[in-house]
Every structure is written in structure tokens, then in C-alpha cells.
Amino acid sequence: MAVAGCGGKPTVDLPASLTAIGQATPVSVQVHDEHGMKKVTATLEQNGAQYPVWQTNEAKGPDATFNFTMGSKTTPQLKDGHARLIVEVTSAGLMHSTARTEREVNVATQPPLVSADSDQHYLYLGMADLATLNVTGAYTAAGVRVGDQTFRAWPMPGGKAGLFSLFAFAWNMPAGTTPVVFAANGAGNDVTTPITIIFPKKEQPVYTQHTIQVTDQFMQKVLGELDANGTGDTVARFVKINSEMRKANNKTLADLRLKTADHFLWSQPFTRQSHSAAEATFADVRSYVYHGQTIDHQVHLGLDLAVTQHVGVEASNDGRVVWAAPLGIYGSCIVVDHGYGLQSIYGHLSRIDVHEGDTVKRGGVMGLSGMTGMAGGDHIHFAMQLDGVQIDPREWWDPHWIKDHVARRVELAGFAEQAGPPARDNAKKRSAKKRTGRR
């Protein structure tokens, strides 16, 4: 943003996003001068030559935004590679004072080419998959795009040629959405190729509907813990926590995608908390009923695993802690990064025994379960996310799934399909247990 100039000195600003120039790249320049502008010019400098690309004598008010395009279409002398953009402004004031800004840019006139693997990708709501892709030509970003969600591509492990991307087909993605592989060069060139998909309509997960009875005791517990200084209508405060705070907390979780390792931190299937019973399945729709009135609906993006009170919370796989702190409705929360955008989440803890940056081992205890945050009983809220999109954790417990979808396509060093104890499932035995109290 332009800072108000003093003494008639103009200012000029370019958006931070402008880093590359293609055939015809839109540019937006912001200038400020209390006397208005006499002249604004843009010049590209490459290999010692200067090419005027745009100018205006259009005097506007003290603040003006100028939009123009530049690139190889109008400056055919430009070569792919490094260049410098210089924007100069001359004040309309008596002193005709000037200001200039410079920006290093990359000229990339040819769009990259992207190709996808020829596999058939079976898509299930809330589930993940892996695609491999090849990109030729200069590019600044590549990966898989599903609807409005983007999953990054990474160089193949083991020094092999090509890229791969772990991606998710989100629980709420419209069924007809076709994922594409994409590559962009930052200069307005964005190329995509669809991947081959099969969407087995009859085998899609069916999300269940649950009613949560909000007792006065639970209401008071939640408000006391998450809105201690709030005032006003208790139901409105509860709903605000359950909706707005939930949304903000999920955003914080999603943003942890940027704290991920560029290699696999794991080699074995994920494990499920020992002896745990699942008291909620992924993407349940929950209706919150208080004194007979439905006050809210929310989608529960995880599993609620119950064992006993204050049980040791086990890391589902090898990884590195990227969050170990309170997180609103999730209470005291740990997030473990497993590399390539895959992360596991553990909520409602009563004690955290790890710190951000710690390395954890599969099955290693990281703290104790509890009921902090939006929890009415002692349990572990367990969830997983892929590049910030929450997914159903179940597949990652299954060695066959990991072999078919991950290890068959990329080198997962140390992976053995038979490794590790199978995930225990005591859900049947305990499913009759009272549901209220688990959130």
C-alpha cells in the first residue's frame, strides 16, 4: 500500500504477487502524490537493454491505480529468463519530484506442459489418492486441483524423474468434479489436464446424522472454558463458539499445511489409538438440541476415540510436531506432520508432553486424553488432513490401501505391507455406550 507522502514526494508500489511476466501479463501500479502525477512510466531492463513498456500522462487525484499489460506480445525482444521492471513516477507538483520502484521478474513466455499418469483413480468422498505428473518448461507451481482446492506436487522421492501429489476428494466436493493436474508459470499461464477417474456412486460413504443433547452442565462448561468473559444470551454464545470459533480453528489447522516436510517422515501404515472405541465417524452431521430446540448443525470432521480417562495419546505414525497448544473447540491440541502435506490431529487433551518441533515415533505417547475444548467427556478427537483438507483417517490404517495408492506409485522407503499390528476395532463392543458427552 502506498504510504501518504509528505512534502510532495510521490510514492509508487507494485503488488507482491508480481514475480513473472509472460506473453501479456496484467500489472497494477499504485501511485500516490498529493499534487497528482505528471507522468508514470514502466520499463523492462534485460541483458543491458531497456524497453519502455507503458506510460501515461493522465493526471489523476492524489491516489491512483494504473492497470496495463506487458509481455512478449508487445515487447517481442524479451527473452525467457531474468529481467527487471522499473516504474517511475513524476509529481505534478512544482518541484516535479520523482520516485521509482524496481522489481526482479522472471520472463516465461512459453506455458509449461503438464501430463498426468494413466492410472484410473477411484474417488470416494472424504478420501485421498495419489497422482503422478510430469511438467516440462518453466513453472512456479504444480499439483492437483480438485474444485477450488489445490494440492501441491513434490519431486518424486528417491531421485526419480517427475512429480507426485497426494490429493483429497473432500467430503463435501460436488460428485461431478473432475480433478486435474496443473502447472502454472506465474506469468498468467496456467495449464491443466484431467486425470482419469472412476467415481463409484454406490460405494460412496453415507454420512450419518446424529443428535447431540446439550445439557445445561455442558453448556456452562463450554461457555466457561471458551467464552469466559462473554455476556448475553447463552445459546447465542454457544452457537457462536460452535460455528465461528470452529471455522477459525479449522482455518488454523489448514494453515499448518505450510509447515510440512518435503519427504516422507513415515514408512509404516498409520496406527489407531490402542484399545479405542470410535464414538463418531468422519463427517457426521450433528444437530445440537438444547431444551428440546435444535440450536445448531455442524459437520464433525474426525473420529472421537474413547478409551479410559487420561489415557496416553499415541502418535498415529512417525512425524514431527507442528502444533502443541490450546486450539479453541479442540482444546489442548497436538498436530503431527508426516510430510508431503499429510498431518494428524489430536484434540481435547488434558496434558501435552511434546513441543513444536519434536520428533515423535509411531505409537509414542505425546500427552494424556481429556475433555478440554468442546468436549463433554474424556476422549481423543482424532483427525487427519492433506494439504489443509480434512480427510477420513481410516484408509491410512490399511496397509493394502497404502500399498495400492501410495507405495505402488512412489518410493516409500522402508514400507512393508505386513508391518505392524493391525488396527484394533472395539467399536462394536462399545457402540451402545451413551453418546451424549462426546463432541
Ligand SMILES: [Zn+2]
Ligand atoms: Zn470430535
